[in-house]
Amino acid sequence: MSDKIYRVDMSNLTYKIEDVPSEWLGLGGRALTSTVVAAEVDPECHPLGPNNKMVFAPGLLSGTSAANSGRNSLGAKSPLTGGIKESNVGGTSAGIMAKLGVKALIIEGIPEDDSTFYHLHVTKEKVLIEAVPELVGKDNFAVLDAMMEKYNKKVAVMSIGRPGEQKMLISNISVKDPQGKLRSHGRGGLGAVMGSKKIKCITVDAEKYKETHIADPEKFKEASKIFTKALKENPISGEGLPAFGTNVLVNIINEAGALPSHNFRTGNSENAEDICGETMAENIKERGGNTTHGCHAGCVIQCSQTYNDKEGNYLASGFEYEMIWAFGANFGIKDLDQIAKIDHLMDDLGVDAIETGVTFGVAVDAGLIKFGDGVRAYEILANDVANGTPLGRIIGAGAGNLGKLYGLVRVPVVKNQSIPAYEPRAVKGQGITYVTTPMGADHTAGYAVATNILNSGGYIDPLKKDGQVELSRNLQIASAAVDSTGMCIFVAFPALDDPKCLPALIDMINARFGANLTGDDVTNLGKNILKIEHEFNLKAGLSAADDRIPEFMKYETLPPTGAIWDFTNEEIDEFWNF
């Protein structure tokens, strides 16, 4: 039985199960979400109004046994950036949706009666839509428990906490992972879109699903083996990430002078030693916990972990570099355990680690909190953000909006979205990605750190402008294609260095669908996605003037390298000439 489009209209609480239009058949993940958003959403609509839509779509290889293929994409117009958004996530939702035959779940409209929230339960045959007043005001873990009790431990769960209910722009959408913990569609304030549609949680039936149909199982198996081997043999995806998690990056990026600290005032953190991956791995060894687990079934990189306190009690999982950087280096908390506590609270509330962490950095400049005061940051999240006090609304609106309220100039955002953990002045290829990606500042859109710092795919000097635009363009084209397969971004490392990796990935897609895609087809897919997204943004009111780094980085040098942002507008705008 072929895949279907599941379409829910919240304005009248109805659903339809539709055939997949032929032009969408070859698309998955980001290719599909961006195509649907561009086709069906008025670029000028209010992102929290009735004319925005949410589009969930598993990747082309999701639901198969392909390693690291369990990413789910969510597309919408972002209330944070005002442009198109694709945010993908690990967890179990992609695999379950794909196996159930859900090509995409499209949610449109807003209920006329906005006095309660709803729960959508997607099964093969139908979508149940019911009011869940008992879940209103609950956070993610309570919702997760309620759903696992109502269905079974395997059910896929996507939910929002109180910040999402309140349509805060730092809110994300949480997704159950294989361990019953949470991953998130993190960026772009998509939790607010779900809140605007009055949806508290979405579950997808994990009982009636079947194995995904593979057109050529033998070919698939063979390609899959090569692909998995490439992942395991690569020094980053096969060694560094499993050993220390993504947090292996703290020392590396700090040494490069590119670890944004003190609200992007320096590229070094005095806390690096205390918060780095090596310290974290030691703590885990001493205290129990687990240095390696995967965020989704089939992951062979296993960069996630379980992190316990000194007494061996669980503190956090999915404790990522970006979180640790944001709260440890940029906001200045020295105590890794304190950061872990905040991480867990943020999982429960459902707020984006990068946006929230950068916001606290800017809040220091606003005089709202002292640098490094993790206790107060925890309180503000637990009390003010959760309950929507005026202070909570200010933090909950993200760094860009906080900056506007306090008249601040040093606000590290692009397209109103916070800049992640790599200083654009000191990793210039990454800076080009931040300013040009249609997503707003996003490190995953084209991870130039690979070639600027990690010597993956060659080497381009991070402090020089030469070659960075081309590097970022190539990476963004590749990433857009990878984001359509359901693959995790870390397949980029072997893909950049092992000539067998990408062909194996394409072979798997061909074997899955009985297709004959070439490398050029995949490149063209990536280009096409970027162009669709860029076009949407232009219609939505973004322009070349939004493809810019915050102005202060053009006149303020970054210690210790003394780096500055020195690209001309013309050099940046050259990005779109392809």
Next chain:
Amino acid sequence: MSDKIYRVDMSNLTYKIEDVPSEWLGLGGRALTSTVVAAEVDPECHPLGPNNKMVFAPGLLSGTSAANSGRNSLGAKSPLTGGIKESNVGGTSAGIMAKLGVKALIIEGIPEDDSTFYHLHVTKEKVLIEAVPELVGKDNFAVLDAMMEKYNKKVAVMSIGRPGEQKMLISNISVKDPQGKLRSHGRGGLGAVMGSKKIKCITVDAEKYKETHIADPEKFKEASKIFTKALKENPISGEGLPAFGTNVLVNIINEAGALPSHNFRTGNSENAEDICGETMAENIKERGGNTTHGCHAGCVIQCSQTYNDKEGNYLASGFEYEMIWAFGANFGIKDLDQIAKIDHLMDDLGVDAIETGVTFGVAVDAGLIKFGDGVRAYEILANDVANGTPLGRIIGAGAGNLGKLYGLVRVPVVKNQSIPAYEPRAVKGQGITYVTTPMGADHTAGYAVATNILNSGGYIDPLKKDGQVELSRNLQIASAAVDSTGMCIFVAFPALDDPKCLPALIDMINARFGANLTGDDVTNLGKNILKIEHEFNLKAGLSAADDRIPEFMKYETLPPTGAIWDFTNEEIDEFWNF
């Protein structure tokens, strides 16, 4: 002696007095401020950063005896809209600057040491720049008193209160009027720009000035007579405005179903009778006060007034329709005296009546305050806004930003600036002005109410689309030119209906400068100003998608007329085809 450009660099606390470049010689007011901003300010700069500039420029006829010529223009990149801004004001600054020979005062840079605020005193020979720690934390009336004591009662004073110091986006710049009360450069958050430059107040010497040189005094006198007669004989500028002030509009606009009420939910207010101009005039008669005075020397319309409480004590002056509408109809305060108290407080704090009033309307939807609770609104302004509490920062950021913090969709702003007192759905020509003017929603940019409702310049049905784009375009071209003369916008009424009025205005300009401008020249000046401003905005990142009404007005009808915003994008964008 010829006019000069006075240029202050706050980054090193220096000044220069420069000759006027030949291409600026024929410009004044808005024509000059927009030309200088476009020429010297990077459209992509942060409006509160070191690369924005403030440009004060009196109109071409300011400083002469021409009736109603005392408006001063201020230009900058707006931190509220992100685009170019010109905000003009009555009061005494235009006349004094013009007589002193100050063609423009340009202020650039930001002090490195931002620990205090500065006072600039402009004399014929120099600009004194001194720190005034004793004025920090004071509001406008205290600053005004200090300056009048330091100099003399005639000195021109421009100042900011605490909201401006805190770079709040509702903050404006106050200007001393002939009675020692305050008028304001109200819109676009320009008080925040002055705050960012750490300038608490600017004074202009009123002792050494001389009469403005007139090239052909006889011709000037003759033209001036005709012009004054036209103003006095027009039923609106000669009768309605003097009798009831601008507040004469409450009943007129309410009857048209176009008085935005309950945060733009209806076009009628249940409070109209209590807050209208007729009630106000009665109160003034009973209580003492004054129905007629002018906001600047030489005004023959005298639409301003002094409003007292029941005991005959002074409450407010310059008590305008927009203020009374915003707090009376849109936010719902029934008691005119309460509105007057808030008006006086807002003069003292230096915040824009329209932006602040609309923000309170949106704050009702956010659950921050109850509809019509003037006592609480006063408290929030006096305590929270003045002192910058989190709640104060939220209100102080304006309606658009408040809407973002609370995830609201019904937010009546264009280019992030609050829509004034005429419902765009029910006065469609005015709506076209709101969406197309480079200034953000601004009624003065092209006052289509004149022809849509007041039968001035003919009549075009306010509820129909036909002819509105052309009407608004013609009015905006004329207004841009008028804003360059130093004339008050109300000269539009006789200009639209009396064929002798505009030629007399042009004759005065020609007599003043020994020039030979024709009507076509003036039209071309207006067109050119609009194009310069539009071009700046496009470079700053605004686009056609910003020339739009809030989306909710496209699907929500407005009682009692049932009007809806039904212009297509193409119809709106046709505006710029000239």
